[in-house]
Amino acid sequence: MFAELLQFLFSGLTVGAIYALVGLGFAIIYNASHVINFAQGEFIMLGGMATVYFIDLGVPMPVAILLAVVLTVIVGFALEKFAVEPARDAPIVTLIIITIGASIFLRGSAQVIWDRNFHSMPAFSGSTPILIGGASILPQSLWILGSTVAIVIALHLFFNRTMMGKAIIATSHNPLAAQLMGINTRMVLLMSFGLSALLGSCAGILIAPISLTYTGVGIMLGLKGFCAAVLGGLGKPMGAIAGGLIVGISEAMTAGYLSSAYKDAVAFIIILAVLFFMPNGLFGGRETERV
Amino acid sequence: MKSLFKWVGLMALGTVAAAGVAPSGAQAGDTIKIGSFLAVTGGASFLGDPEKKTLEMYVDKINADGGVLGKKLELIVYDSGGSPKKAVPFAKRLINDDKVDIILAGSTTGATMAVIPVVQKAGIPFISFGGAGVIINPVKKWVFKTPHTDTLAVQKIFTDMKARGISKIGLLSGSGGFDKSCRKNVQKLAPGAGITLVADETHGKGDTDMTAQITKIKNAAGVQAMMYCGFGAATSIVAKNFKQLGVGIPHYQTHGSASKSFIKNADGGAEGVRLPAAALVVVDALPASHKQKKVASAYKKMYESKTGSEISSFGGHAYDGLMIAIEAIKRAGSTDKAAVRTEIEKTSNFIGVDGIYTMSPTDHLGLDEASFVMVEVSGGDWKMLK
Numbered sequence: 001m002f003a004e005l006l007q008f009l010f011s012g013l014t015v016g017a018i019y020a021l022v023g024l025g026f027a028i029i030y031n032a033s034h035v036i037n038f039a040q041g042e043f044i045m046l047g048g049m050a051t052v053y054f055i056d057l058g059v060p061m062p063v064a065i066l067l068a069v070v071l072t073v074i075v076g077f078a079l080e081k082f083a084v085e086p087a088r089d090a091p092i093v094t095l096i097i098i099t100i101g102a103s104i105f106l107r108g109s110a111q112v113i114w115d116r117n118f119h120s121m122p123a124f125s126g127s128t129p130i131l132i133g134g135a136s137i138l139p140q141s142l143w144i145l146g147s148t149v150a151i152v153i154a155l156h157l158f159f160n161r162t163m164m165g166k167a168i169i170a171t172s173h174n175p176l177a178a179q180l181m182g183i184n185t186r187m188v189l190l191m192s193f194g195l196s197a198l199l200g201s202c203a204g205i206l207i208a209p210i211s212l213t214y215t216g217v218g219i220m221l222g223l224k225g226f227c228a229a230v231l232g233g234l235g236k237p238m239g240a241i242a243g244g245l246i247v248g249i250s251e252a253m254t255a256g257y258l259s260s261a262y263k264d265a266v267a268f269i270i271i272l273a274v275l276f277f278m279p280n281g282l283f284g285g286r287e288t289e290r291v
Numbered sequence: 292m293k294s295l296f297k298w299v300g301l302m303a304l305g306t307v308a309a310a311g312v313a314p315s316g317a318q319a320g321d322t323i324k325i326g327s328f329l330a331v332t333g334g335a336s337f338l339g340d341p342e343k344k345t346l347e348m349y350v351d352k353i354n355a356d357g358g359v360l361g362k363k364l365e366l367i368v369y370d371s372g373g374s375p376k377k378a379v380p381f382a383k384r385l386i387n388d389d390k391v392d393i394i395l396a397g398s399t400t401g402a403t404m405a406v407i408p409v410v411q412k413a414g415i416p417f418i419s420f421g422g423a424g425v426i427i428n429p430v431k432k433w434v435f436k437t438p439h440t441d442t443l444a445v446q447k448i449f450t451d452m453k454a455r456g457i458s459k460i461g462l463l464s465g466s467g468g469f470d471k472s473c474r475k476n477v478q479k480l481a482p483g484a485g486i487t488l489v490a491d492e493t494h495g496k497g498d499t500d501m502t503a504q505i506t507k508i509k510n511a512a513g514v515q516a517m518m519y520c521g522f523g524a525a526t527s528i529v530a531k532n533f534k535q536l537g538v539g540i541p542h543y544q545t546h547g548s549a550s551k552s553f554i555k556n557a558d559g560g561a562e563g564v565r566l567p568a569a570a571l572v573v574v575d576a577l578p579a580s581h582k583q584k585k586v587a588s589a590y591k592k593m594y595e596s597k598t599g600s601e602i603s604s605f606g607g608h609a610y611d612g613l614m615i616a617i618e619a620i621k622r623a624g625s626t627d628k629a630a631v632r633t634e635i636e637k638t639s640n641f642i643g644v645d646g647i648y649t650m651s652p653t654d655h656l657g658l659d660e661a662s663f664v665m666v667e668v669s670g671g672d673w674k675m676l677k
């Protein structure tokens with residue numbers, strides 16, 4: 001009985017950590033620009049597909065991963081520079097639509113450049129399951145959990161200890177005031193796209209050995225990540241992490257104890273419930289405006 | 292920026308123009324026109340792409356060998372993107388404008404079902420490459436198909452289970468069209484085969500982890516085997532999860548998993564999985580005495596040397612459809628639609644890559660359980676079971 005619970009928990013934590021990373025990506029861009037970047041899912045896809053591509057070329061895995069991350073970050077920069085920035089004076093809704101267009105473009109290009117097949121990626125350290133209390137967990141799941149923790153700590157330090165991080169936070173609170181203080185807000189927007197591309201590609205690379213990767217892998221993961229971000233209160237990094245874990249674990253528990261048919265509905269039901277009763281998300285403070 | 296748009300516009304125009312010009316070939320009467328709409332792009336392109344390549348390859352080959360009844364073949368292919376909505380106008384265009392003699396088309400069940408009324412009304416022979424049984428059941432006068440149905444696959448699996456003394460199984464299925472149809476068949480056929488479903492789990496589209504569902508199946512009382520109904524990446528993920536959890540009971544999948552990428556992507560998890568497959572997929576493992584060995588290896592050799600990619604069973608559906616059509620046209624001695632239709636229906640003991648076809652007025656598929664071979668994954672490759 002306990003083993004079963006533990007198994008569902010492992011499964012939920014693994015997927016939840018990925019949702020959290022994707023959710024974080026949404027939160028960072030939202031903070032910097034109030035844009036919801038629907039191309040976030042494509043960063044996941046690019047990370048996984050590019051790594052597989054470089055490995056196939058004969059590049060050793062760690063280098064392939066590094067190259068894939070760099071490539072995705074460049075795409076993130078390009079997305080901001082060539083698609084979002086030229087339209088920066090447009091209403092937010094227009095910008096969001098631009099990101100949807102960009103995501104379709106990226107997915108289509110990937111299909112042309114690579115192919116439409118599924119690709120597997122070797123696990124970082126073997127695929128012999130580890131038995132804990134009657135439940136089994138893959139070494140790759142530990143990699144996912146460990147990397148997520150490391151990334152979250154690094155982000156925390158970045159936002160609180162570096163000038164750039166603080167500039168991003170300042171811009172998210174009040175872009176005009178930040179600009180008056182000498183912060184280059186355009187640079188901030190560029191950085192935030194790069195940063196969330198980095199997070200997305202990490203998520204895509206970490207999950208690829210478990211889930212396989214293909215050009216459409218980002219659609220559902222992106223959507224679930226978005227749920228995580230909304231659940232935690234859009235723009236709250238810690239909220240996105242908690243949101244990701246909550247969505248992941250409740251999906252696994254639903255599949256295990258209720259019916260697997262309702263699994264995908266869970267994330268969306270949670271969202272509806274939260275938005276009805278706590279419109280600002282679990283961690284969102286009340287919006288106050290000084291008159 | 293503006294000039295960029297202009298370029299994009301010009302390119303788009305160019306593409307459209309090229310697509311429009313391509314189909315118009317020799318004058319009517321000189322050629323036998325074969326019309327087709329396939330899911331060449333889009334989500335079902337893994338079906339339409341090999342089908343198109345197969346048709347093109349063999350039409351060229353037949354023409355090089357002198358054609359059929361002294362006439363050249365002319366192939367007209369439209370890309371339906373797998374969408375039933377696009378398939379209908381293409382079917383009408385093939386019939387009314389291109390005036391084709393026969394239609395060999397429809398990568399998906401959805402696109403096939405959508406054009407059936409059009410084809411029935413026009414009275415033109417139509418051989419579909421769609422999977423599900425509904426296409427030919429109930430029988431429609433002008434509609435035939437070549438791929439195995441999921442019903443046949445489920446029957447084949449149940450026969451194997453009974454031979455191993457398995458009577459209680461846990462079922463896991465995905466949520467695609469094929470997956471659902473397969474699940475329905477399992478539910479319907481199980482009682483008759485003396486098999487009880489002790490667990491019946493599903494997973495969503497694009498799911499990356501099925502350990503929760505498989506844990507439930509593992510812990511179901513009296514479970515003796517697990518069966519999975521699904522397609523694509525999920526087949527490999529299920530096999531991986533199954534291994535990770537150390538379930539340790541026989542594991543069955545369907546012909547939806549019958550591709551090398553299933554074994555490769557499962558990362559060792561596919562070892563020991565049993566599934567029914569078309570002879571084409573396991574052609575190298577077939578004994579020389581197998582009736583389909585010659586046809587299947589010839590197709591495999593041709594496809595792999597021309598395209599440079601590995602064969603899939605889907606291209607085989609197109610091969611069988613084309614060959615059945617050509618045999619029927621030869622027997623009919625003309626392209627008279629009614630005569631060709633009657634001859635297709637009389638197809639008997641035709642050895643294709645998917646099986647040995649014997650059609651009849653009540654059976655427009657013509658394959659039975661024997662057209663599948665049961666295989667087990669062993670040492671990273673298929674091993675044929677006796």
